[in-house]
Amino acid sequence: MEYVFDVFFEESFLVMERSGLKSRTGRRNVIDHLNSVISGCIQGRETASVQLAVGLAVKSAIDYHRKMRSDNFKVCMMGKYHNVLYIALRVAWDWSLEDSEIIKTLLEEIYMCEQTFERIFLGALFGSNAPHFIAGWKSDFIDQDENLRALVFFLHHACQTRLNVLSYSYIYRDIRLTKFIDIPIESCGKASPLRVAVQASAPDVLMILLRHGANPDPDDGGASPIISIFDKLLDNENRVYPYQLVSSLGLLLRCTIMIDLPYKPHLFHIRKEMFETKYATLLADKIIPPDQAFGVPSLKSIARCHVRNNLRNNFQLPRGINKLLVPRKIKKYIDLLD
Known part of the structure; x- marks a missing residue:
């Protein structure tokens, strides 16, 4: 089966112009053709064979890219020789490829060039x-x-x-x-x-x-994304704040213990005074929570941030939250859903 996909890329790309995959239509045609080849390989077989065939197709695309790069003194030739990786990317998505290692290799190959x-x-x-x-x-x-x-x-x-x-x-x-x-x-x-x-x-x-x-x-x-949103909110007249900005701010604040006040390296009390002066309207309208700016955050907020930081550092967000031995309501709180 692997030979079939190797031949597919060799023969298809041999007659293709270098700009043949520049357009979305050109890539779509090759993707449809490759999907048909995959369907032919797995017809009448079990689901496991589907994953095997798709994995081999994606690996063949990666191997073709590597071969062409190697033949060009380990420099990507770009054009169709690089866009073959995006053919593989779309095919992996179309068939819901489950082999994470193959997808990791594909992403690393894309990053190497771009x-x-x-x-x-x-x-x-x-x-x-x-x-x-x-x-x-x-x-x-x-x-x-x-x-x-x-x-x-x-x-x-x-x-x-x-x-x-x-x-x-x-x-x-x-x-x-x-x-x-x-x-x-x-x-x-x-x-x-x-x-x-x-x-x-x-x-x-x-x-x-x-x-x-x-x-x-x-x-x-x-700059801090939170401070950037504060500055955007100040630009709104009549203190009418866009829902999208306020929602974005709320999400970021859920992941933040304390707002890092600007105006460093001034002492804290000077930074606090400058902050209160500039963002007085946002503080008055309770857009900025005082406890996260220069007070004491709630214990549950601190706990959520620490748990999320540990999960993030260990690549466990969001799936690792369900493994925590805590009530469902707390899981939703940690997952920013409550």
């Missing part, structure tokens, strides 16, 4: 058409809903395999291992997916990212 996962995240953040205007390519998923479901699919497998890749850390000013979910999006000013979701005022996407372990204070060189 140093970003923006083609997985942008469609979920802005919808299928936006990536064409932002990054010059069209999403392989139908609409934003399918993009979001695909994102959750890849987040799940990345978590299962504890996927880390090397990325620049602004805190340590060095290259360090970073989780798949926190890798900056190149065409969005190298901002993390969470920061882009905050800037786009997309609380539904932000919720997905936080539940799956995104760092609520990402190390991408930008």
